[in-house]
């Protein structure tokens with residue numbers, strides 16, 4: 001539906017179930033994007049989750065990411081939309097390692113910025129990255145996000161505490177760079 005230079009963001013459907021299930025059960029991928037307890041997910045869990053991602057959903061908006069050729073590569077979304085303060089938290093997962101580093105993630109983030117600013121009239125898109133996830137930081141920087149600080153020892157993972165790096169992009173900053181338009 002929303003098309004970038006390399007990816008299309010569209011609604012999830014039940015045909016995505018096997019791809020979604022494989023990706024959310026891949027610890028090596030999900031350890032970067034989930035800050036909570038990581039547990040194995042069943043087909044029923046994910047089928048229900050897909051069924052709940054409708055245009056009627058309030059407060060959170062999720063999109064499947066597919067290549068322009070129609071191959072599912074992951075998902076992204078606004079996890080917490082705050083209409084009063086006009087802000088939202090962005091999340092993204094390109095779940096298969098072979099599909100990373102090919103420009104799909106940054107293109108999807110740019111499309112999300114278009115949706116957030118040009119369509120939803122958000123003032124700010126924020127996100128957090130577990131310290132050490134340099135690929136994600138590089139991806140967000142490439143899309144114009146700026147570092148805003150860190151929440152110290154916020155995430156317990158793999159027998160250690162990790163900082164959460166906060167990044168954000170304002171509507172006025174996004175508008176200044178025509179390269180970020182689609």
Ligand SMILES: CC(C)(COP(=O)(O)OP(=O)(O)OC[C@H]1O[C@@H](n2cnc3c(N)ncnc32)[C@H](O)[C@@H]1OP(=O)(O)O)[C@@H](O)C(=O)NCCC(=O)NCCS
Pocket residue numbers: 029030032033092093094095099100101102103104105106107128129130133134135136138139142
């Ligand atoms: C983070 C993620 C969304 C980035 O998407 P991607 O498709 O892999 O990244 P892109 O190919 O669009 O590259 C974006 C930038 O990162 C750089 N990059 C890509 N892979 C990299 C790597 N392994 N190390 C360092 N930089 C890297 C690219 O050079 C590019 O920078 P540039 O535009 O200045 O050249 C994706 O890797 C992913 O889903 N990872 C696992 C889950 C995750 O970390 N989610 C984010 C949680 S906050």
